[in-house]
Every structure is written in structure tokens, then in C-alpha cells.
Amino acid sequence: MPAITQEMIRASYDIAKQIYDGAISHKDGLDELVDHYGMNRNSAGDYVHNYKCMLEARRFPRTSNAYGTEYYLQKIHEDGGRTCLLNALSALRQHIDYYEDIGNTTLHKQREICARFTKIAAVDIQEIFPSEVTEEDESLLEGKTRKVSVNVYERNPIARQQCVDHYGCKCVICDFDFEETYGDIGKSFIHVHHLVEISSISNEYSIDAINDLRPVCPNCHAMLHKKKPAYTISEVKQYLTTRPT
Numbered sequence: 017m018p019a020i021t022q023e024m025i026r027a028s029y030d031i032a033k034q035i036y037d038g039a040i041s042h043k044d045g046l047d048e049l050v051d052h053y054g055m056n057r058n059s060a061g062d063y064v065h066n067y068k069c070m071l072e073a074r075r076f077p078r079t080s081n082a083y084g085t086e087y088y089l090q091k092i093h094e095d096g097g098r099t100c101l102l103n104a105l106s107a108l109r110q111h112i113d114y115y116e117d118i119g120n121t122t123l124h125k126q127r128e129i130c131a132r133f134t135k136i137a138a139v140d141i142q143e144i145f146p147s148e149v150t151e152e153d154e155s156l157l158e159g160k161t162r163k164v165s166v167n168v169y170e171r172n173p174i175a176r177q178q179c180v181d182h183y184g185c186k187c188v189i190c191d192f193d194f195e196e197t198y199g200d201i202g203k204s205f206i207h208v209h210h211l212v213e214i215s216s217i218s219n220e221y222s223i224d225a226i227n228d229l230r231p232v233c234p235n236c237h238a239m240l241h242k243k244k245p246a247y248t249i250s251e252v253k254q255y256l257t258t259r260p261t
Contacts, residue, residue, distance in 0.1 A: 024055045025063065025084045029091050032067035066107075071096075073103035073178070074222035075110035082125045089133045101137045102181075105130060105174045110222060113172075139177045140204045176208045178225035187233035189252050194233075207237045213245045 031045040040048075042064070049060035062078035069076035070092060080088070085108065093101040108130050112123050134141070185206040186193045194202030208229045212221075223229070230249060232240065239255070240246045 020055065020059055020081060020084070022083055022087075024049070024053050024059075025081075025087055027053045028055065028060060028063040028084075029067065029088060032064040033095070035064055036068055036071065069222075070104035070107045071100060073106040073225065075114055076107055079115070082129060085126060086129050086133075089129070093133070093136065098137055101133065102139070102174060102178050105133055105137060105139075106172070106178060106223065106225065109172055109174050134174065137174075137177075139173050140180070141173050142205060172223070175223050175225040175229060179208050179229040180204070180206065180231060182226050183231050185231060187236055188230045189232055189236040189249055190256060192233040192235075206231045207234055208232070209237055209240055209246075209249070211249075 028049055031040070031049055034040045035042050035045045045064060046057055046060050049055040049064075050057050063080065063084065066076040066078060066080055066084075067088065068074075070088060089101065089104055089108070092104045108126065112126050112130060116122055185195065185204055187206065194205040196202075209232045211228055211230060232249075236252055239252050240249070
């Protein structure tokens, strides 16, 4: 299989964009990459598919070399702005999480590229899930705390940023706003809650930050996880509206 050159990658981006926009057919696009640039057809198909996944914030199934990843992120940002870059970064982050999990490895170069473009996209990185003591800790005689399990989707800073960009930083359950209460130190602080029960998610799942995540304050987040499966947002809201005054 011929090595994938930088020229091939640049051409694959242009052609993937034309295919996505409906300017040319998928077959004609792959034919051009194979016939004019000498790209392996399977590799050409992978890069074209990766472009579609990056625009739609879906985990892409095939690997991309470092130059390809960086070039695609750069061009997507130039062509579509910050919103499209966030989508592409969400897809890349999901790709990294998936391959590190199944391969028991660390994709150092891809992580470095993701981190660099995360800064370019002005993603607000906050440590919003401090270490919590599990209720199994026998050293506590009283006042045991309950662990809130936070899944990989809720820890994803890019998906969190997309959720906050769409819904804001006010809790969708109790309307608490940290900045309104605490001033500057509360700015942009909020948890996000994943609506989909993790046990129901297949390996092919891709997060949709707008449909799958909601901003919630830590108190409401803890209440959502008071049972398994978690309470729904409407159920916790109902507890607030029916509590005695």
C-alpha cells in the first residue's frame, strides 16, 4: 500500500468537501483520488468518511496520520469557523477515547493536536468533578458521601463546551447560575449531565452534545444520580415543585 503523502491528504480534503456539499458523487471523488493522486481506494474512502464525521461531530472509525488530523482541523476551522472546529474536535476526542480504550494505549500525537486546537477554539477547561469519597470507604465512621459516577462523555471538555454554548451555564433544573451568585469565580462553572443511560450505549455510539447533554448544578447532578438508572430531569424538577414550603 503506497504511503499517504501530504499532497494526497490535501486533495482528499478538497474532494471530501465537494462530496459532502453534493458537488460531485462519492464514486467520482474516490476515482479522482485514486487515478490522479495514486491514493489507495480504501484510504481515500476513510479520509472522505472522516471529514463527514468531523463536520457532524461523530466519532470517525479509521485512523488519520498526524498531518492529516492537523490539516483537516485547520481547514475546517478556516472554512466553517469555531462551531465547525468544535464539531471536528468532538469527533477527534471521541476517536481518541475509543481507540485508547480498545487498544490500551495512548495516542500521544493525536492528543497533542487535539489540545492545541482546543485552545484555538477557546474551550473553557475546568476541573468540575473533584475527587469524591466512595461510600465503600470503611475509614469513614459517619457522614459518608455518595459517589456520583461521571462518564467519559460528561468529562469531555469539548462536548461540554458545545452544550454550554447552546444552553448556557444556568442549571436546567433549578435555574441556579454560579456567576450570578459568586461573581467572577463562578463564571462558566457548571456540570453537564448525560441523558442517555450508559448501559444502553453501543460501541458505535457518538455523542450529540446538544441532544445528549444538559447543564446542571452539582446539587441537581447529585440528585439525578440518587438511583440507577438515574432520575430524569423532569422527575427531579417535579421534586422541586412539590416540596413542602
